[in-house]
Amino acid sequence: MTSEKFTIEKVLSVHRWAENLFSFKITRPNHFKFTAGQFARIGIKVNDELVVRAYSLVSSPYDETLEFFSIVVPNGAFTSHLQHLKIEDEIYLEKIPYGFLTLARYQEPIPQDLWLLATGTGLAPFLSMLQDFDTWKNYKNIFLVYSVRTLNELAYVNEIEQIRQTFGEDDTGFKFISVVTRDPSAMLHQRLPVLIENGNLEQAVGYQFNPQTSHIMLCGNPQMVEDTKEALKQRGLTMNRRGVGNIAVENYW
């Protein structure tokens, strides 16, 4: 039975990045409008039961289809089934989007430098923001920092370069920094809070966090979010509340 809250969409494509990571695109119904950074609630039928999870939208708000980037959790109630997704399969899509990890939440400071810090699939909402021209128009500097465990989990690298070419101009000040935590030979391989504490992240970016100018978004692993938040607070940065402050976060579990 279809709940009134959902529409049934079709899978259009599936892309596998690694054994435990894949992306997929589904049809987008006309009524489904969202702001870059928001998430959808999507579902699949497992033994006739609808299992639903929150998924950030990778697509830009202007795309004709909806794209998602997923982990596979061994024995996960949702992803152990979702991982077998094929073209033409059905996905339940809740009719309204959710979430406040959007750039519109910032009133003060006014936009100047934007730091997008993700672990794993927490990259998804930032890809959506980076495919929105307003983001590039509003910020002088944009730093995308993407932390994974192993090199083969570094998805979307070519797409990020493509986004830079499409949306960035030569002087936009866009920097993409990857961190590979289980590869000591990677240029950056420590956890994000450590890289903030020891100054290596700012050194790699060539820019400093600044309570007067920085908007900083954290997304993904809750431990990373918590520890990074604390490291940033030590530097005088504040949580964004009612529009005011530097840091906005989304925990994935």
Ligand SMILES: Cc1cc2nc3c(=O)[nH]c(=O)nc-3n(C[C@H](O)[C@H](O)[C@H](O)COP(=O)(O)OP(=O)(O)OC[C@H]3O[C@@H](n4cnc5c(N)ncnc54)[C@H](O)[C@@H]3O)c2cc1C
């Ligand atoms: C606002 C929001 C947005 C989300 N967006 C995404 C997204 O874009 N892509 C995505 O893959 N997941 C996303 N998630 C997580 C997602 O909702 C599910 O938790 C995930 O699909 C696993 O579902 P499951 O039933 O298989 O396992 P669950 O029973 O839900 O989770 C089991 C355990 O797996 C681990 N886990 C869960 N999600 C992840 C993850 N993404 N990466 C690494 N470990 C994880 C945690 O340890 C968790 O306790 C989001 C969650 C929230 C709250």
